[in-house]
Amino acid sequence: MSDIIAAAATPAAKSALAVVRVSGAGCIEMCDRLFFPAGKKSASSCEHSKSVYGTLRREDGSAIDTCLAVFCRAPKSYTGEDTAEFSCHGSPAAVSSLLSSLFRLGARQAQPGEFTKRAFLNGKLDLTAAEAIVDLVDAETEAAVKNAAAQLTGAMSARLKEIYTLLIQLPSHFSALVDFPEDDVEPQEISDILAVIDRVKAGLRALSASAERGRIIRDGIRAAIIGRPNAGKSSLLNALLGWDRAIVSPLAGTTRDTIEEKLILGGVLLRLSDTAGLRETSDETELEGVSRAISAARDAELVLCVFDGSAVPGPEDEAAAEAALAAPYQIAIVNKSDLPAACHTPPHAERMKKLVRVCALTGDGLSELDAAVAELFTDPLPAAGLTAAITNARQAAAVNAALAALERASDALLSGVTPDAVLLDIEEALICTGQVTGDTLRGDVVENIFSRFCVGK
Template identity: 50%
Template structure:
């Protein structure tokens, strides 16, 4: 493969910047942009050890002083000869170093091309490659731990356990058919059924994690609803930690949905602050109320905010009715605790004060109770085992494999011949091969690496 190079750190000025290089012959190119302080040749630098020296621009002039590290293949991230330069994080310095590498014969790396080469060279399978992107994009500690475990092969081991079991079944069958004169024991129906059950159990366990995986990766779509001036925008501002929404004493200030991502109880909430739900003759406000209703329909969680400092109204009851009919979990919040609590405040229609959370967005009192409630509704776990499906590609392929195994089990139970059973088993093998990359086509592989940043 040709030599690729890219800046691996961000575009903003930073304390340290990194330029990565990979490809056969890259050490000769690196020698044109880095001079070790001890006057060694670049190819003679001790592998995987930082070496101090001068970084040169394309005219051979010193642009910075920093560190270089050499990773001979195949024991490198990409599986081929690779190197990194660590210098001061000036965008100008990084661009000059990259330009010097281009002048020496390297080309610009595409999005995810370093990781793609790691996959093509057998250093990673597709689930581990996807975990790299998930780790970079993780927004919670649990999501990062889950991605790190998957990068360590947790998902691959589960899928390969199923793949190997199915492969043993099919290869045993074909060995009996192709070599009838050999003393090869045929598979009986009981043994086939047991293998299929074991495979199905592993896939069922993984497929059951899909919702948790979506929460880990994408967060919880959360609608904040309530009548005008109930304290919805104040709650969003309190959770966001800054004044994201305009807050006034005038009802109907929020006339459109306002979105913000916050961490609450260790769970990423994709908050949508909605216009106050009420009947109104104002055309603009009415459009905002319609958007509020749409946000309610698509929410995974509803925060129903009621002014806890005043007596409940018919509009409060209407809001709670809408929340209950949505089918999503509902947390009822009695706001404005700092203004006092009305003794007859409406909670959830049952009159039970324990069903609601009293809080003050102004003082922060009660926010911890909301965090506890969110964490109990969406227990993502610590993500340490990594056995969670976090994207649609994995879910779809695992589901195809599971359905094929079900068909194989049904065919076996109905008394069909082993070759009919193994046709479905081979279909499951193909789906599992797509998951790990054994049988994934170029279109699938390219689509996966398009989501990566340049430099990774």
């Protein structure tokens, strides 16, 4: 990591500001040749971590831009190395000129995620915090922002450190039993070891249980709107989006294809599909739409089953309700609440998780729908003191592998297996726990993780 890297940390588009980052031993002295601070002799004479105004110049002395610059000396920087950061005007041409000057002076183009990778390798953050940066950039809901920020500020790291500290005590106990087999193992010793293992397993189980909530926070949930023709499904989609995405007509069967949109409802990101009305038909195009509607309901985690509250329920409503009940979660939505009700409760609605009455045209009842989704999908984290959820498959797999190793260790101790065999499971649990934070992760896996970051991060 002795070379100097540089990259734009903002998108290559016209904007108010653009940020260019530089990192590596000697990068501040290198910047003496292109940044000239107002009232200072050179970049290297600037105070640590204090912003300073100045001019960026090419090798021939011509100006590139004026900017604010911040210089940080190792190890008190984001990457743990000497760093420079220029906040200049958001001209892609000016940014390109600045980067070209840096490259001519000896820097090279940073690879995706290389700044954060250097921070990780220099011990400035662990892998859970590094991955949280990507989650924060990608966050689409307030819950996703909060979870990523909690991980970034060390919530997950602190919990894993507690677990690792307990685990690291165990090998010494087992080693003593292995090294001195002639000594009888006291029942209390085994009991004490099992107590520690149980504490660790409880912590790992809480993390494992948080993975499903973490997935929902990060990726959202697949949802589908289904119902009979002309129940108001497309009107509901438009009302939720706040704009006319779907064509609405008094003629039944207007929607024939699946319309997909993302929206936030109840603080949850929904990947929502509006579908064709369910009914018997001989029209081939409409029949394909009905088939796609059933498929969308089958693939959905949440089905919004829309009923026309002003119409007498029929076989189409029965079919829609049956399709909805096959999903893990469903909400019965009785639409057209502004019209006289034809019946009190639609078929099977009482079997669904929630029931709300709305008027898609006026927006009445949409706040109740918002609350219903929130109640279904914003459960608290599974353990007191756990303030961040696992949000990716890599973390979940490592936690589950550590938990499985400790389950084997517990079972083995209780069945009288020799300590040396149990020690292997304890060591595996240590390795797997370390994989979550990156302490015991292979270099190629680390490279793969950071390759998914943006350039400049």
